[in-house]
Amino acid sequence: MDDASSPETAGAETAAPASKPNSLGARNVAHVAHGYANLDTLERTPPMVVTRGRGVSIVDEEGRDYIEGVAGMWCANFGFSENELVEAAIEQFRALPYYHTLIDKTTEPMGRLAERLKGSTHVPMARVFFANSGSEANDTLVKLAWYYHNAIGKPEKKKIVSRFMGFHGVTCGAASVTGIPQMHTDFDLPVSERFLKTDCPHFYRYGEAGESEEDYASRLAANLEELILREGPETVAAFFAEPVMGGGGCIVPPRTYFEKVQAILDRYEILFFADEVITGSGRTGCWLGSETFNIRPDGLSLAKGLASAYQPISAVMINQKLYDAMLAESRKLGFFAHAFTTTGHPVAVAVALRCQELMEERDVLGNVTRVGAHLQERIRAFADHPLVGTTRGVGMMAAIELVADKETRRSFEPSLGVKTFAVDRAREHGLIIRSALSGDSLAFAPPLVMTEAEVDEMMRRFTLALDDTTRWVEENGLQAKQAA
Numbered sequence: 001m002d003d004a005s006s007p008e009t010a011g012a013e014t015a016a017p018a019s020k021p022n023s024l025g026a027r028n029v030a031h032v033a034h035g036y037a038n039l040d041t042l043e044r045t046p047p048m049v050v051t052r053g054r055g056v057s058i059v060d061e062e063g064r065d066y067i068e069g070v071a072g073m074w075c076a077n078f079g080f081s082e083n084e085l086v087e088a089a090i091e092q093f094r095a096l097p098y099y100h101t102l103i104d105k106t107t108e109p110m111g112r113l114a115e116r117l118k119g120s121t122h123v124p125m126a127r128v129f130f131a132n133s134g135s136e137a138n139d140t141l142v143k144l145a146w147y148y149h150n151a152i153g154k155p156e157k158k159k160i161v162s163r164f165m166g167f168h169g170v171t172c173g174a175a176s177v178t179g180i181p182q183m184h185t186d187f188d189l190p191v192s193e194r195f196l197k198t199d200c201p202h203f204y205r206y207g208e209a210g211e212s213e214e215d216y217a218s219r220l221a222a223n224l225e226e227l228i229l230r231e232g233p234e235t236v237a238a239f240f241a242e243p244v245m246g247g248g249g250c251i252v253p254p255r256t257y258f259e260k261v262q263a264i265l266d267r268y269e270i271l272f273f274a275d276e277v278i279t280g281s282g283r284t285g286c287w288l289g290s291e292t293f294n295i296r297p298d299g300l301s302l303a304k305g306l307a308s309a310y311q312p313i314s315a316v317m318i319n320q321k322l323y324d325a326m327l328a329e330s331r332k333l334g335f336f337a338h339a340f341t342t343t344g345h346p347v348a349v350a351v352a353l354r355c356q357e358l359m360e361e362r363d364v365l366g367n368v369t370r371v372g373a374h375l376q377e378r379i380r381a382f383a384d385h386p387l388v389g390t391t392r393g394v395g396m397m398a399a400i401e402l403v404a405d406k407e408t409r410r411s412f413e414p415s416l417g418v419k420t421f422a423v424d425r426a427r428e429h430g431l432i433i434r435s436a437l438s439g440d441s442l443a444f445a446p447p448l449v450m451t452e453a454e455v456d457e458m459m460r461r462f463t464l465a466l467d468d469t470t471r472w473v474e475e476n477g478l479q480a481k482q483a484a
């Protein structure tokens, strides 16, 4: 670590790194349109340039290292220097760097990966379809919801229900399923009125005074049923949910929520699609988040941790009834008219396969259970902090939600930028964390191979950042400031 984490710098106003016109970051901004960024801010404050990975840490262009508390984008499950995955890629590059897997061709590792993934689920899945990103996987599921209902002679059953603050991607279909308003504004999304939204299952925020978690779950399930009945169950095709909401705030569902939701979906013959893009491949302590929360999905999407994000790859898994319908359509129409040029890209597949093997060889799920319990304990210890409203998490994902007023649960006025300040201070102390899109939640989702000692070091650095934030909030009287 450099001296950025020394007590001397603690409490200093967050200093944007001086914009050096010829720096790597500035040159980058001159040519690249960066996603999810404030492009105006970026023009003045170039992005951090990451040059190397070392275990659970990354290293910037100046040689400073940072513990990656969110595994990049909740995805580098094996950290940033796993040689076995590098070797798997090199071997496949040498054997066959590309061939397609469409029409009547395939490559050697793809079937092995699909077989392995099918062997990892808690509910039977019939087939696996490969894509390149989580968005593409969820777009595929949207199309399959429509295709399936056409195939079984229910062409009016087309509406898709998802949750407010759920995040499912950015392509037109996936973004329409997404329930985060910022992802729709001025993109003319959702693309049609087929996309409906129901409640965000955030008990701390939306539970009523005196309401138990179970009662809250019953209320949300009743609201979902009311929506379905209002729309007409014969028009509702599918329900999408992340077992634990990621980008929306690392929101762990209230007890009994998914059991109640599943019963309603079953009653009205509505497909349950689990978005396992973050929660799949072990993040919650089971191979799927659906297993942790007793969900029996008809279809699911995987991405991010599938290949520890060392290669871009995603997968859609579908059950027998969905596959039977696809087969029937092929008999009728001649072929299944959906795939990508790089569907099942051999290098991505080879890396994903090795990644899944390593999970077993190294008992990564066991690590998530043990070290995850330690992480959750350390996160819960912040619950009494004056700026912390609530803490939550499961396995290797967790959040700390900051509030201006603990008693009333009032969030900070967003324009004060409190969560951004905390994230920036963490970075100064050598820790990367992410603020969620809703409220003032700070998210942690470290590599699944993190050790207890590394969790402790991560928490030490976070404590310094929270101390800085507390001092800054107090000195500027920010708790009292409310929107005019």
Ligand SMILES: Cc1ncc(COP(=O)(O)O)c(C=O)c1O
Pocket (backbone or CB within 6 Å): 073, 132, 133, 134, 135, 136, 138, 167, 168, 169, 170, 242, 246, 247, 275, 276, 277, 278, 303, 304
């Ligand atoms: C739950 C979830 N679904 C889907 C996506 C979209 O994945 P991608 O960015 O690979 O398109 C994300 C991305 O963060 C996600 O968190």
